[in-house]
Amino acid sequence: MPFKVKRVYWIYDVPGGEKRGGHAFKETWECIVALSGSFDVLLHDGTKEFRYPLNRSYYGVLIPKMMWRTLENFSTNSLALIAASTKYSVEDYIYDIEVFKSLKAQ
Numbered sequence: 658m659p660f661k662v663k664r665v666y667w668i669y670d671v672p673g674g675e676k677r678g679g680h681a682f683k684e685t686w687e688c689i690v691a692l693s694g695s696f697d698v699l700l701h702d703g704t705k706e707f708r709y710p711l712n713r714s715y716y717g718v719l720i721p722k723m724m725w726r727t728l729e730n731f732s733t734n735s736l737a738l739i740a741a742s743t744k745y746s747v748e749d750y751i752y753d754i755e756v757f758k759s760l761k762a763q
Contacts, residue, residue, distance in 0.1 A: 658740070662740045662741070664740075664745060665738070665740050667737060667739065668728065668736075668739070669750070671735065673733070677725045677729075677731075679727045680752050681724060681725045681751040682722050682751070684742075684749050685723060685743045686720065686721050686724050686756060687720045687739050688718070688720070688740045689711070689720065689739050691713065691716075691737060693715050693761075694712070694731065694733065695711060696711055696729065696732065697709065698711060698728055700718075700725065700726055701755065702724055702725075703725075707753075712732075724730050725754055744754075
């Protein structure tokens with residue numbers, strides 16, 4: 658990976674139809690892997706959206722800073738592993754997609 662891992666967390670027990678994520682990071686890079694089951698990673702660069710279906714534990718998605726991310730279409734018993742380049746900081750999060758798009762346009 659192009660960064661030193663400073664935080665690892667996982668997402669599990671997501672009910673069918675629910676989404677996770679829905680934010681961007683100002684500085685954090687992440688690598689997301691489906692350790693079990695499957696889900697889709699949707700990325701938005703401020704202009705275009707990209708969808709990456711994950712369903713094998715040997716594939717992952719590398720997400721650079723300033724990319725909007727949403728995880729959806731979770732299968733039963735899916736498990737997402739996320740490795741991040743920074744420690745947790747609430748100040749690093751962008752929760753409003755319109756704010757994100759305006760920052761990307763600058």
